[in-house]
Amino acid sequence: MNNPTTNPQENNNLINLNQHALAVCQNLEQYLASVKNQTPIESFTSLPQLPSHPTLAKLCTVFNLSPFDRYILLLCVAIELEPYARILCAEIHGNERLAYATPFVAYKTFPDATWSAFNPDSPLIEWQLIELKTEQVFTQSLIKINPGILLYLLCDSFNDPQLQDIIKPVSINSRHLFIPLSHQQIVSQIVEIWSRSTEFFTENSLVQLCGDDKRAKTAIAVGAASSSGTDIQKISLYWLVTILNSPAGSLNQETFIKLYSRFALLTNNILLIDCDDINLKEPTELKLLNLILEKSLQPIIILSNTRLNLGDRSTVTIDIPPLTANEQGTLWQIHLEETAAELGEYIDTLTNQFNLPATAIESACLHSLASMESSIKTNTDFDLKTALWDN
Template identity: 35%
Template sequence: MIFYRNADWRRENQRYLMQELARVRQALMQAEEAGENTTSPPLPLFASSPPSALEQLCQTFKLSAFERDVLLLCAGVELDASFAPLCAASLGDAQKNYPTFSLALAVLEDAYWEALAPTASLRRSRLIEIGAGNTLTTSPLRIDEQILHYLTGTYHLNERLVAMGAAVAKSEELVPSHWQLVEKMVSIWYLTPSEPLLPLLQLCGNDAASLLAIASTACDKLNFIPYTLPVELLPTDIGILNLVKCLWEREFSLNNLALLLECDRLEMLDGKEEKAISQFLESIQAPVILLSSDRRRQKHRPLITFDVTSPTSEEQRLLWQKALSDFAPNLNGHVDTLVSHFNLSDRGIRAACLKARSQESGDVNSPPLLLWDICRIQARPRLDELAQRMETSAGWDDLVLPEREKQVLRDAAKHIHQRTKVYEHWGFGGKSKRGLGISALFAGASGTGKTMAAEVLAQELRLDLYRIDLSAVVSKYIGETEKNLGRVFDAAEMGGVILLFDEADALFGKRSEVKDSHDRHANMEVAYLLQRMEAYPGLSILTTNLKNSIDQAFLRRIRFIVQFLFPDINQRAEIWLKAFPSQTPIEELDEWKLANLQVAGGNIRNIALNAAFIAAEADQPVRMEHILQAAKNEYMKMERQLTDVEVKGWVKTANG
């Protein structure tokens, strides 16, 4: 095991190693002189404590006296120029200036054949390497380079492992809930120190930094040195994999190295890679902690899993207060709001405060909004890979809906604003997390304003809006839909996000009557989505064109339902009034005549935009004639015929 190496120890270790090499060299010299006494001098004493590197190595790998001397014979060739010619002389061939097993068996005391076996310590732990040769006993022997340096008192990680992994820096202070996990992990390994195979430990969670901090802290408590390795870097060739396993085991034996296996891409592994990893984990005789977002199963070896969640709300409050204490101490009133919307790790909170400190403008009103927007950005990276982030600028004035529907949307915004007070301070969230998610269903034909309503809510709440196309998420393979949805919710739970699940018809339907396995599977998918929506701390929205196709049992689990009806003539006129930005030059447009077009708001916006391009190309302000041309194109796209009734009263004007 690893030990402290000061200057006095190094000097004493060097003296002891040279004396040991001299003893083996004496055996070679005596063997060269036929008929003389070949008894080796007594072993020298090591005067310092802790023991020498050689003694430590012999104790760790349980080397016999003969195996120790074979190792010294190989080390002597590297460290003492007199060894090579002595080997050649003993073997009777000037070209064979290297040690062999046959030489060792001939000149060293207490020699025995079993020490040459692949299962014996020298070869099993790769302390020596066997070169090319015609026979086992006449092949050249060489000490492993790392072991050679170790004997001289110099430690370094095996070069074959350096390219695969990385050392872990000392972790920062953990929150109490994470410390509890550390104590449980330590107690498990502490109670099974004599077992040849320690139980595998697995940390599951979405914050890789927290997983690493917890794992490395647990290793520190047991005097293990943590070293990370991405699972995809493990070789799939069995021979190379066994070599890597042997080297990791040797690192643990020599220097208490523990392996932290990063498994973020488990779902990307093919069958061959999965088989190799399973074999590696089943047999490696070293402490291993798996770090992953998803749980992994192991066939035979005990695998104990711990779920790592974000710091609790109270822990996050304390982290915010500590991080803000010397930067913006007067923001304590805003801490509850930040904790309510953003579920950040301790590292994420410190990073947000550090970034806010570097960007602060000096405006007393700046820090709250600045921190809020920085937290939004902190939450984006993982979700950006899974969903489409939508830029939002629409406000309440842009949304044309009956007042009743608008009020439902305002109520949804109030629930988001006040959830901390109601759930935490008033106790509604104390017993169960189920049903605390704020969910909404937007039902209506395409173009009636469902997406704009979601944008308005995101703008009102100053939250990011992410669109997830459910038709792309749903998979024909059992369990895949749930996995896809799970990744989205897991990534979104850092906070500051409104989830817009578009095309809910792809998943929902009248599924309550189970007729076959497909119906049962579809019910499970819907149940999983609703379960995650009910537990999701933010706002999640489903959109559908066909509300009647959704079973009432499912609808009862959704908190807000907004029906987006086809706009009447008054609403269409209002939409036309808002269709052109104030900077757009327009001339003699009549919104009431335009409202006769039997199209929804989304089509109106398309027509207005296309009419603007037509007018710009003609270098004219937007007129009825430009809108007529754009309307014809839009109707053609919808495979509909533009009627005379719809353009009555303004076609003549358009034709000039």
């Protein structure tokens, strides 16, 4: 399975994992030979040293995997990548229908094996790195690597299908990425905060952005992540509470926190937690927020209308100032596009009369331009200045 991928790093990962898979196959062959010849099995760790796989090494370190845990994981990888591994497993079982990894195969083919690796509180099971489908005969139960973990080893990035409706990439239209000077200064402040780790404030401490303009706060967060060269993902606390409280939902708070803990350990992305639409006076919602913060290892930006008391967590709170008249004027021009030139100094009249956030300016422009387009098609009178003023 050595077909090159379009991504060089993914191709290197695949080649590296194939080498590990072939080493596992060699180990299975050695076991079969030892059974046939009645000789002791050689240690898997005595096989030729393989090139390091950084993501595999991180998995072992983060979840404190033993050498046997690592072997079980690689046995499951071999089943996924090398058809020959399935043939060898069936031969070890003496049953062609058992062409998959099992506790029996893992235990028999590794010299320092222990059955405790399959306990519910073992790292592989507790963190759902593997899936153990318990059968009537436990030792013949199917072991599979979690698909998200396999893709993590192949792609160097972790995405959990169970969390994809909760933790989402932050997408923002390019025209919304205009960050006025006063807000650019906040972006620089956040980046500076992240770059300065002290005894009392570390890079994974909280930054809290307060104010009524969600668009502005989100643009600042995206700008800070972009300046740091890091991806940013978002959790809407309101949406999360809705999902967890849904009678038809399959995800409860305990399961979510466990899945989120694994996600936090395997990702370095900045996390944006949107608390604007939640009633944080409710103790259950505050408890959920604090549980997320407790499990988080990455930098976090919280969006909230008012300042939140987040207990002992080191927090820098920044109040987002309203746009200046000049900054509002620039936004009017961006959203009005070529029609802005026709308005001349009328844009100054708008900024002097109204003190609007970015979302309100965009809404007024979109509605007025749509009305203007409609009037052109119907050949009716239309005054853009009046429409902008009224909208």
